Amino acid sequence: MVRKIIEIALRNRIVVLLFAAALFAYGIYSVQKNPIDAIPDLSENQVIVFTEWMGRSPQVIEDQVTYPLVSNLQGIPKIKNIRGSSMFGMSFVYVIFEDNVDIYWARTRVLERLNYAQRLLPQGIMPTLGPDGTGVGHIFWYHLDAPKLDLGEQRALQDWYIKFALQTVPGVAEVASFGGFExxxxxxxxxxxxxxxxxxxxxxxxxxxxxxxxxxxxxxxxxxxxxxxxxxxxxxxxxxxxxxxxxxxxxxxxxxxxxxxxxxxxDLRLGIFDMDGKGEVVGGIVVMRYNENANKVIASIKEKMKEVEKGLPEGVTFKTSYDRSTLIQEAIESVKGTLIEEMIAVSIIVLLFLFHWRSALIILIQLPISVAAGFIFLELFGISSNIMSLTGIALAIGVVVDDGIVMVENAYRHISEAQLNKEQAIGNKQ
Structure with missing residues (x-):
């Protein structure tokens, strides 16, 4: 079977080259389309229901809010598990769906059931859905550098101007404010x-x-x-x-x-946000939506922040507290560096041992095509380009190189032996 495939490939070289070029082009397209993140998203497919009833004890919250919600949300289809948590003044219900369920379909089903379950809650209590983001959706943190404004003025600026502007960025589920006084x-x-x-x-x-x-x-x-x-x-x-x-x-x-x-x-505060021990700051946490490209969303946020900064009071600027794009770029550069280093090393080794530049070229061509094919499968299976997947590709490059060297050296040896036998046969006839 393998022999037959090799014969067909040798007889149709143009078709093989065109197929390899198409595969490489589709791989480049998949690289641009595939979501890029630094951390693999291993969180469960869940919808969070949050209810606030300030001043009530955890036992009262459990009996009058959490228990009625959990009891009425159990009838939703394709649910794997429901978890409830009650604390002072707040209730959290985590509705865990099966992995193949679309998250927005799940949120719609939960919202429909909440309209029915709300009649069982105390008067004036309104349960709400949490943001459509995952546990690793905190992609960008920032704080304000405003020496001329007090903490209350900074929090008002964050809540009533900056937050609303950044929430318009595509891919942003929520901008959570922190620090200061409301x-x-x-x-x-x-x-x-x-x-x-x-x-x-x-x-x-x-x-x-x-x-x-x-x-x-x-x-x-x-x-x-x-x-x-x-x-x-x-x-x-x-x-x-x-x-x-x-x-x-x-x-x-x-x-x-x-x-x-x-x-x-x-308002009453349960903590403060301190920056490097220099004092309290006010800022926000940007939460990304499900299945979005973290690198693209962060770039859009930075562009929006440049526009927002023009409307801030004099002396107020943005400072970055956490930027995941730095880690993303380092992971991408690591794969690029590994690919280039191995291509150079393979070229030198093949040239030194075989003294045949065409053999080295064969190995160099298969490396980028193999990496591109890997990104095609990442895109097809809905896996983001993160540290784990990119590290796997970087490790697989070594296997591809070893396989290429073995196959080329084996083919080179067989061709040399065939030529030597042919020359000996001609010499015997003479």
Whole structure:
């Protein structure tokens, strides 16, 4: 069989060369299309359901949130396992699907079932899906260098400008903010004054919520002109909160400032982000979507950051905390370097031992074609170009080289013996 294949290849050299060229071209196309990452994605095919109910204990979260969700999500088709986790004020449900299930089909099925399961949860509790990214989706971290802004101003800049801009980059599932303070109005209530005016704490909360609102009126026409009447009531300053009326005491309105004080502060924090021991910083973590090209997404993020940086306040710049593209480029350069080094080494060895440049050329041609064919199979099976797969290709190059040298040397020996026998036969006849 092998002999027959070799005979057909020798008789149709042009066809073999064209096939090799087509294989190499398709391999180059697969290299450009195949997702490039540094770390192989071995995470499970999962959808995360996150529910927040602040102030409740883990046992209450388990009984009233996690258990109803897990019980109702079990009927989804093609589920492998469901895991629930309850902690103070938060619930996490991990729905593990079979490996061949499309992740967006799975998210749609989970979302459909959540619409039914939500009626079993306490009033006002809204479960949400986690980002469509994997456990290795954290591809890029950055922080702000803003010496003229405090941590609250930096966090506001990150949450309301930078985050929204970077989320528009193709392939980005989420931009998670970290560090700084989330600004909020804080009401410090005096319980003695509440008791004096006969006002409950719930009355204060409801009045503040009701007064932070815009209301619409009707259209008013006058002199061929139409005017829209609206009541503008959104809170814009600390003074607006202080002047909210809570009740009536002997004909005199009782305001928020009469029962306590209002201040600007930061939300409760469970930790800080420190940079090299020089102080706290504010920044974001970019999470990549499933099956995206990490190298391409990171390049798009850097281009977008250059545009965003033009709109930042004076003196504010981006600093990179973690960039996976550096590791990706090093892995690619390692494979390139290995390929070039082995091609040079093989050429020298073949030329020294055989003194035949055509034999060396045969081995040099099969190396890039073999590597290109490897990327074709990576693309067909949906495997990304990462450290593991690229290392496998680099190791396989040595096997290809050994095989090429053995085959060429064997063919060279057989041809030499055949020529020697032919010359001896001619000499005997003479």
């Amino acid at each position: 600004k909020q109005y804080q009401l410090v209530i005096d319980p003695v004054k509440l008791q004096f005016y006969n006002i409950s704490l719930m009355d204060v909360m409801n009045k503040v919520k009701a007064n932070n609102n815009d209301v619409g009126g009707r259209k008013f026409e006058m002199a061929d002109m139409a005017y829209i009447i609206r009541g503008l009531g959104y809170l814009k300053s600390k003074e607006d909160v202080e002047n909210i009326a809570l009740a009536n005491y002997n004909g005199i309105p009782v305001r928020v400032k009469d029962v306590g004080s209002v201040q600007m502060g930061g």
